[in-house]
Amino acid sequence: MKNALIESRRYPVYCAWCAKEGNTTLVNMSSVRNSSGICKKHADELKNQADELAVQLGLFQKSNTLCLKEAK
Numbered sequence: 638m639k640n641a642l643i644e645s646r647r648y649p650v651y652c653a654w655c656a657k658e659g660n661t662t663l664v665n666m667s668s669v670r671n672s673s674g675i676c677k678k679h680a681d682e683l684k685n686q687a688d689e690l691a692v693q694l695g696l697f698q699k700s701n702t703l704c705l706k707e708a709k
């Protein structure tokens with residue numbers, strides 16, 4: 638009986654990035670209320686951005702490290 642009640646509590650998980658754009662894209666169902674997810678489209682976009690960032694950070698790693706040390 639208790640298990641059946643818990644399993645019936647499923648909340649929709651919407652893509653947080655789509656929500657920013659005013660869209661509601663259902664990406665999952667969760668037992669946790671108000672949890673955020675990410676749709677495939679935005680996951681791909683983030684991955685591409687991360688890849689670009691990694692390249693940029695790799696190129697400027699030395700100067701960035703120096704700047705951070707000086708800032709502290």
Ligand SMILES: [Zn+2]
Binds near residue numbers: 653662676
């Ligand atoms: Zn999205």
